[in-house]
Amino acid sequence: MESSSRLSSKSNLWKAIGPGILVACAAVGGSHLVWSTRAGAEFGWSLLWLILLANFLKFPFFLYGQRYAAATGESLLAGYKRQNIAFVWIFLGINLLTGTINIAAVSMLAGALLSGYGIDASIPHLTVATMAICALLLLLGHYKLLDGLAKIIITILAIGTVAAVIVAVPNQAETIADFTPGNPYTWASFAFLISLLGWMPAPVDLSAWSSLWMFSRKELTGHTASVKESSIDFYIGYLAAVILAVLFLMLGKLVMFGSGESFSASGIGFAQQLVNLYTATIGDWSHLLILTAAFITMFSTSLTCIDGYPRALAACCTLIKKDTESHFKQLHQFWLVITVIVASVVVLYFVENLLQLLSFAAIISFMTSPILAYINYRVMCGENVPATYRPGLFLKTISWMGILFFIIMTLGYLYVKLIHTTA
Numbered sequence: 001m002e003s004s005s006r007l008s009s010k011s012n013l014w015k016a017i018g019p020g021i022l023v024a025c026a027a028v029g030g031s032h033l034v035w036s037t038r039a040g041a042e043f044g045w046s047l048l049w050l051i052l053l054a055n056f057l058k059f060p061f062f063l064y065g066q067r068y069a070a071a072t073g074e075s076l077l078a079g080y081k082r083q084n085i086a087f088v089w090i091f092l093g094i095n096l097l098t099g100t101i102n103i104a105a106v107s108m109l110a111g112a113l114l115s116g117y118g119i120d121a122s123i124p125h126l127t128v129a130t131m132a133i134c135a136l137l138l139l140l141g142h143y144k145l146l147d148g149l150a151k152i153i154i155t156i157l158a159i160g161t162v163a164a165v166i167v168a169v170p171n172q173a174e175t176i177a178d179f180t181p182g183n184p185y186t187w188a189s190f191a192f193l194i195s196l197l198g199w200m201p202a203p204v205d206l207s208a209w210s211s212l213w214m215f216s217r218k219e220l221t222g223h224t225a226s227v228k229e230s231s232i233d234f235y236i237g238y239l240a241a242v243i244l245a246v247l248f249l250m251l252g253k254l255v256m257f258g259s260g261e262s263f264s265a266s267g268i269g270f271a272q273q274l275v276n277l278y279t280a281t282i283g284d285w286s287h288l289l290i291l292t293a294a295f296i297t298m299f300s301t302s303l304t305c306i307d308g309y310p311r312a313l314a315a316c317c318t319l320i321k322k323d324t325e326s327h328f329k330q331l332h333q334f335w336l337v338i339t340v341i342v343a344s345v346v347v348l349y350f351v352e353n354l355l356q357l358l359s360f361a362a363i364i365s366f367m368t369s370p371i372l373a374y375i376n377y378r379v380m381c382g383e384n385v386p387a388t389y390r391p392g393l394f395l396k397t398i399s400w401m402g403i404l405f406f407i408i409m410t411l412g413y414l415y416v417k418l419i420h421t422t423a
Helices: 002-016 021-042 049-073 076-083 085-117 123-171 187-198 207-222 227-256 267-282 284-320 327-349 354-367 369-380 391-419
Strands: none
Touching: 002 187, 002 207, 002 227, 002 327, 002 354, 021 049, 021 085, 021 123, 021 187, 021 207, 021 227, 021 267, 021 284, 049 076, 049 085, 049 284, 049 391, 076 085, 076 284, 076 369, 085 123, 085 267, 085 284, 085 327, 085 369, 123 227, 123 267, 123 284, 123 327, 187 354, 187 391, 207 227, 207 284, 207 391, 227 267, 227 327, 267 284, 284 327, 354 369, 369 391
16 A cells, blocks of 8 residues: 555656756756856856856745645736736736747757758748747647657756766866956956846746646646645756756866857857867767757757747736636737747847847846746745745745845946946
């Protein structure tokens, strides 16, 4: 009887695992491949503490997304409405602002990597093709496809990155004679720090996605995840994201720091350098393998974002307008098509510099963090949440530390852009 109970418990846990992995998959593509690697390549170990701090301070707000859904049986966005319908409108506005930009940014990196195969097409056109394929896959395969791909991709990427770091340790880049390490703690570097924090490990609005994905996972498996099961799923995904962030920083530091090289602003140049970080340590024979792994990673991030933002927008619509809940699937598909079209217009007509787009997307994501973090905290402290699952002293302390940190850093960035640069 006890053995049967254990088997059932393991089976239910497996059925619950998915949304947390999807958040990790969305995180790794943008923040890790781009910002962690650049942090190591440009500043060595200097920003390791900041990466760990960002993951630590954002941890409660991502946890609340899944914990709230498991504890109350409703999505985090439904909790927004319980507190104040204005919160749903705020989230909707932020997602309309950040959604298409973030989708365009991560998809453009996927398009840049795709160009590495020698395809005779421009990066903007490859980017639009990538987004169109993602949209088609989601419209046909829905959540089941997304869930299955994420688990495979995050596993492959983790193994490949660990292997690359192990090989890189005894084969570090030679430091050039007149090398002077960069100083990240200057006003000139502040925009880079905000970009790093904005997508580390992911924008705070992704916390709403995991609560929505939990219902899709339930529909797929027929199992309603308990608070304990959803917490395990969250910790697995979040811990994977933290470890991979550190590994990517290590890779950038070991292979590029002190070599005299810096990342190119062009899409093709940046993508080539990213792949060369691996091939320089593993060997030229691995170029095609690494290029494929990097592209699949960014493709999965695009896929996740193209599902997540429209899903959140559709949920907002059903909460704002009564009697539309039964049309959620149609609304999701509508927003999916619209966001891909708008993101395509952004890529085709308004973007020339890949790193500029990635920086802008990450900065906007960070500047909205204090607002969404506060709303998430307030929702988790709501009277409808069982007292057992509301934040205790530890989570309350980290939450307020995080909110204050996000506010101070945002004010610092505004000071740099509006006052310091004109002084």
